[in-house]
Amino acid sequence: MKIVNYTLISLLTVSLASCKKEGKTNESGKDSLTAKKDSVIIPEIHKEYYGIYTGEFFGAEKMIDETDGSEYEGGTYKKISLKINRITKDSVYGQSIVSGNQRPFRGIFNETSGSFILDEPGNDKTDGRFEVKLKGDSLTGKWNAFNKTAVKAPAKDLKLVKKEFVYNPNFMLDKDSNLVDWSNPKEFVEKYTDDTGKTESYTTSKNRVASEAIFKLNASKQKLTEKDLKNLRKLDLEIIKNSVFARHGYSFKKETYRNFFEQTDWYIPVSNNVDHDLSPLEKENVALLSRFTKYAEDKYDSFGR
Amino acid sequence: MLSAKRNISRLSKILLITGFGYFFWLMLKITLEYIPFNPNVSFLMIKQTEVEQKPEYLYFFYTHVYTSIFILLSGFLAILRKDFGVKNFHKNMGKIYIFLILILAAPSGIYMGFFANGGILSKVSFVILGILWWCSTFKAYRLALQRKFKDHKQWMWRSFAFTLSAITLRMWKVIIVYLFHPDPMDVYQIIAWAGWVPNILIIEYLITKKQI
Numbered sequence: 274m275k276i277v278n279y280t281l282i283s284l285l286t287v288s289l290a291s292c293k294k295e296g297k298t299n300e301s302g303k304d305s306l307t308a309k310k311d312s313v314i315i316p317e318i319h320k321e322y323y324g325i326y327t328g329e330f331f332g333a334e335k336m337i338d339e340t341d342g343s344e345y346e347g348g349t350y351k352k353i354s355l356k357i358n359r360i361t362k363d364s365v366y367g368q369s370i371v372s373g374n375q376r377p378f379r380g381i382f383n384e385t386s387g388s389f390i391l392d393e394p395g396n397d398k399t400d401g402r403f404e405v406k407l408k409g410d411s412l413t414g415k416w417n418a419f420n421k422t423a424v425k426a427p428a429k430d431l432k433l434v435k436k437e438f439v440y441n442p443n444f445m446l447d448k449d450s451n452l453v454d455w456s457n458p459k460e461f462v463e464k465y466t467d468d469t470g471k472t473e474s475y476t477t478s479k480n481r482v483a484s485e486a487i488f489k490l491n492a493s494k495q496k497l498t499e500k501d502l503k504n505l506r507k508l509d510l511e512i513i514k515n516s517v518f519a520r521h522g523y524s525f526k527k528e529t530y531r532n533f534f535e536q537t538d539w540y541i542p543v544s545n546n547v548d549h550d551l552s553p554l555e556k557e558n559v560a561l562l563s564r565f566t567k568y569a570e571d572k573y574d575s576f577g578r
Numbered sequence: 579m580l581s582a583k584r585n586i587s588r589l590s591k592i593l594l595i596t597g598f599g600y601f602f603w604l605m606l607k608i609t610l611e612y613i614p615f616n617p618n619v620s621f622l623m624i625k626q627t628e629v630e631q632k633p634e635y636l637y638f639f640y641t642h643v644y645t646s647i648f649i650l651l652s653g654f655l656a657i658l659r660k661d662f663g664v665k666n667f668h669k670n671m672g673k674i675y676i677f678l679i680l681i682l683a684a685p686s687g688i689y690m691g692f693f694a695n696g697g698i699l700s701k702v703s704f705v706i707l708g709i710l711w712w713c714s715t716f717k718a719y720r721l722a723l724q725r726k727f728k729d730h731k732q733w734m735w736r737s738f739a740f741t742l743s744a745i746t747l748r749m750w751k752v753i754i755v756y757l758f759h760p761d762p763m764d765v766y767q768i769i770a771w772a773g774w775v776p777n778i779l780i781i782e783y784l785i786t787k788k789q790i
Contacts, residue, residue, distance in 0.1 A: 499624055499625070499626060502624075504761045504764070505762075506761060564626075567623065568624050571620075572620070574755045574756065576749070576752055577621070577751075578621045
């Protein structure tokens with residue numbers, strides 16, 4: 274019995290060694306969820322399904338009308354990525370990432386129907402269960418929050434397509450992108466005088482608009498100088514800076530940046546921390562852009578220079 | 579009737595003094611941003627090209643910043659033309675004002691003018707401003723030595739009009755940004771000129787028409 278045990282253990286170590294080598298190509302260093310214990314014994318199946326599935330994440334959301342406080346149903350639309358890292362006979366491992374919220378999941382894969390049931394850990398109020406079906410390169414299905422009252426949109430649909438994430442410093446925002454930042458309106462009071470001579474004031478809002486500079490300056494490729502940036506507004510500086518992070522697949526928490534980069538077909542949010550992936554040139558440019566952003570914030574409209 | 583007039587002039591004096599006090603306070607706060615010494619704060623945040631490539635830039639910059647606040651104060655105290663019971667107060671304040679400008683603030687200002695933000699338009703403006711500042715102050719100094727006090731007074735008004743551009747330039751900036759939200763360097767080109775040209779025009783008007 275003992276001898277059998279020993280041979281089994283040595284056999285396992287051999288298989289473990291070979292397994293690890295292969296596994297490395299699929300598991301990037303960032304993935305926090307790579308089940309170490311199970312990987313020893315259980316063989317992986319369906320490696321062809323590993324990868325990033327990215328696309329739409331949408332559903333009805335409870336909204337509250339600002340004027341009268343009544344509730345109504347609105348739509349929510351976000352970009353989501355599901356990463357399938359590992360499939361074994363009885364487990365699937367991976368992670369989901371939506372607007373900067375990166376969550377691991379674990380679940381099962383039904384080979385005959387080609388469907389996944391994937392559960393997020395449940396210790397975050399935004400966690401839930403994905404039930405998705407694989408068909409060719411597309412992954413579609415739904416998601417339900419565990420805690421239906423904690424989130425605004427407890428049931429959502431997914432429409433994803435498998436995409437290869439590649440970093441490319443040449444990626445830029447499309448020239449025909451919408452330049453308006455719809456998510457940060459600035460309120461101000463305007464006055465108007467009617468025919469009878471009565472003056473009334475009302476509050477209206479203005480949206481920031483980016484300039485064409487965001488199509489010209491690429492902080493991943495060229496060394497930016499102070500001269501390049503001096504005449505730019507805060508929004509331009511922020512977009513040029515965050516283009517670097519978008520190229521590396523950063524998943525933005527801020528709606529402004531999501532709206533800008535989700536207009537492109539190359540942007541695939543895959544991580545909530547890409548700081549270590551930046552090239553030395555990008556790091557330098559990001560530091561410069563941050564400095565100018567701070568200057569724009571502190572000084573643009575203040576008494577000073 | 580006469581007392582009413584006196585009251586009005588007293589009121590305008592008080593307004594002028596509180597107004598200056600307020601803007602002097604703002605300028606003092608700007609100066610204090612550069613204490614303790616840090617070559618990467620405030621205005622210097624967008625001046626790192628010069629800071630890194632021109633080893634002398636920071637010396638000129640700090641000379642200008644640290645002396646200017648004393649120039650504003652001594653200039654204002656001297657222009658009141660009162661000794662406040664202190665012997666030779668006006669004369670000594672005037673000396674501080676003149677020598678700080680002639681030796682330190684104007685030369686360093688002219689140097690920085692060559693590297694001003696906003697391109698050639700603002701560079702030309704700041705260099706001209708610096709030269710006029712130095713010349714008007716020097717002329718006023720010479721006239722005081724020659725005891726030609728009427729002319730001395732007029733040239734001091736000119737000099738102080740240029741000195742006050744430090745405040746008016748920043749006031750224009752706030753107004754223009756509030757009204758039109760232009761791009762930062764477009765603002766800069768405008769205020770480079772708006773900061774001092776109206777000042778000197780007003781003073782010339784007062785000198786010729788009102789005989790101050």
